[in-house]
Amino acid sequence: MTRATMTPLAISPPAIEPVSLAEAKDFLRLLANDEDELLGTLVTAARLMVEAASGRMLINQSWRLVLDRWPAGGEIRLPFSPVGSIAAARVYDAGGSSQVVPLSSLALVAGTDPPLITVSGPVPAPGRERAAIEIDVVAGFGATRDTVPAPLRQAVLRLACRWFEHRGDVVSRDATQLPAEIAVLVAPFRRLKL
Structure with a gap:
């Protein structure tokens, strides 16, 4: 794999x-x-x-994390910190249409460094090979x-x-x-x- x-x-x-x-x-x-x-x-x-x-x-700024697929263990380690919140998430199908991922299905684990997002609920399956998942986060110590x-x-x-x-x-x-x-x-x- x-x-x-x-x-x-x-x-x-x-x-x-x-x-x-x-x-x-x-x-x-x-x-x-x-x-x-x-x-x-x-x-x-x-x-x-x-x-x-x-x-x-x-200072707080918006970042998008683009993934090919959901990780097997359900844990996404982020490449920067601190991360204060998950703003949005979406999954793309083979035709390029997006489906919103409920924010209740993703959890930002408090106190982790590097920051960690876990898949904590049902999420749509990606429909394309590359850049199928987008997660928008707010990163920074504050505003x-x-x-x-x-x-x-x-x-x-x-x-x-x-x-x-x-x-x-x-x-x-x-x-x-x-x-x-x-x-x-x-x-x-x-x-x-x-």
Whole structure:
């Protein structure tokens, strides 16, 4: 039996960044507004880098998990955390029509890391070989900046400001590995693979 594949797809980004433009400008002691767009872009890029390095989504955002089939054991381990809720689920038949999966048939197991969804009730059988099941989830520590752990917020702030102050080569160097002073902030939250 071949293993079912899972593909995570971002549906919608967070409504806000974990670090505001004002916080970044204060940290850099910037008074002018002429580089706000650049700094805002760097904050977003820094959040994405910290999320990738830690395996944690910082501010609530919507993701879709696409599976070929239901797992044999009825357990779906998610590739990122934390996950706060299951928003919707559907199964596709051979003709491409979708059937809604009742949310009562799926359970997000509290306190698991990586997050775990279990099939806890009847679910429709997939009607096609690939990308037959979609499960939409909300991932993140919360909808506001104060729900994000302070070290992760600090990592985003410092990384964005580092890129702003040292434009050029530093960004391409940091793309392969977080700088040591930022990696130490992320390390306690990094999801380990055993």
